């Protein structure tokens with residue numbers, strides 16, 4: 057029998073009918089941070105999940121990819137699926153080589169299972185430190201996982217909030233792989249861009265050349281808007297200086313993603329076409345755009361194409 061799921065109260069579904077972006081992304085562009093949710097009747101959500109989303113299938117993700125003009129996806133395991141990677145792996149296998157994946161694994165995973173994930177296109181694991189999304193995993197377990205995935209050439213994706221970086225610093229800087237930070241480490245954009253909090257993040261990237269950042273999720277970080285809705289071409293102005301600073305300081309270590317289907321947004325659901333139109337605000341030249349959207353993700357996820 058298949059399980060029926062009831063969405064978390066107040067859940068916002070992804071935006072149907074996104075606009076066609078005015079910004080034409082370069083050929084070979086990669087949406088390097090997106091998710092699939094279920095469908096729940098085919099790929100049940102995990103018992104330990106902190107939210108129950110709407111469905112967001114691989115076919116809907118691939119339709120969005122084509123609509124926005126992207127060539128490829130990196131599908132990141134969403135926390136609502138726990139360490140059950142079947143929905144994400146199913147998307148990779150159906151993509152014809154046009155999607156790679158980031159998994160969530162436990163220390164109990166076998167070498168054979170890791171190899172299966174690799175063959176399906178998984179190239180990294182995600183360690184999540186955002187307390188509203190996951191229960192705590194001991195650091196020794198995470199380090200053990202990192203040391204087992206390193207020989208596969210995989211990397212570690214980390215998700216944390218800016219205030220937690222000081223206490224996580226020693227752990228992050230001990231990781232033996234490339235490390236990719238989700239959503240710029242969630243800066244509080246009401247604080248000064250040259251203040252101690254964001255400066256610590258820049259220092260993290262400056263002093264550790266194995267650290268990359270996704271300059272994604274202005275819709276999560278923005279406090280002032282305006283929202284990417286109704287044709288807005290100058291959305292999320294308060295996030296722009298932060299993202300631009302990261303892109304211009306580390307042009308060869310930045311990635312961009314839609315974050316579709318945008319889990320847990322409370323205020324509004326952005327029009328993904330307008331999120332693409334946000335890109336030229338943060339990557340202001342054709343060269344920066346090509347690095348962000350094509351060269352960097354291709355080097356990290358499709359090195360065989362370089």
Ligand SMILES: O=C(O)c1cc(C(=O)O)oc(=O)c1
Nearest residue numbers: 133134135136189315319320
């Ligand atoms: O901020 C979030 O709520 C969020 C959640 C997830 C997830 O549940 O996997 O992924 C993200 O990239 C962002």
